Amino acid sequence: MQLVFASNNKNKIKEIQQLIPQTIQILSLEDIGCFIDIPETADTIEGNAILKADYVTQNYGYPCFADDSGLEIDALNGEPGVYSARYAGSHRSDNDNIDRVLQKLQHETNRKANFKTVICLNQDGKQYLFTGIVNGTILKEKIGDQGFGYDPIFKAEGFSETFAQLSLEKKAEISHRGIAVRQLIEFLSSK
Ligand code: ITT
Secondary structure, X not given: OEEEEOOOOHHHHHHHHHHOOXXXXXXXXXXXXXXXXXXXXXXXXXXXXXXXXXXXXXXXXOOEEEEEEEEEXXXXXXXXXXXHHHOOOOOOOHHXXXXXXXXXXXXXXXXXXXXXXXXXXXXXXXXXXXXXXXXEEEOOOOOOOOOOOOHHHEEEOOOOOEHHHOXXXXXXXXXXXXXXXXXXXXXXXXX
């Protein structure tokens, strides 16, 4: 089965390829000749996942899934959420985004946060949503150099290491994206 994954983020493509069974051939946006950065203009994580999957299905006719993720911090009323990639501005530097979070939480004792991923699958004229959530806390400083985004300041519940200290395989086992992708795989395998 061929399925387009509507992303240009090489880290995410690598993580997802790790999880998808070989019977499903994943095509990237480049593989189908789509070279535009699909605008993510919705104001929710769900909305952006739907927008990206719909863009591919409507313009290229492929079955497609898209994901959107974000970090939701309790003390910041769910920020940065849908704005996670550009929290410090549109230049999207991971370090700048982390610094902004740490600065906003400087005097905050409630460090609870969660990563959330929503996957939207368009297949056979139908749309399906899968959600993965991992709860944890925001540290006061960066630790680790693996992964991407906010990984160096996020520690999942029950773990002593940050996401940036975990191997790709370990992170995929427990991450928001891993949880959502496994739901997607289970669904695809049951058809
Ligand atoms: P797309 O091209 O697929 O949209 P993206 O970088 O925008 O890639 P997401 O929409 O999934 O990726 O996530 C938005 C931001 O949320 C991302 O840029 C990171 O800052 C943060 N984020 C998402 N998943 C993360 C993870 O597993 N670890 C750390 N930060 C993450």
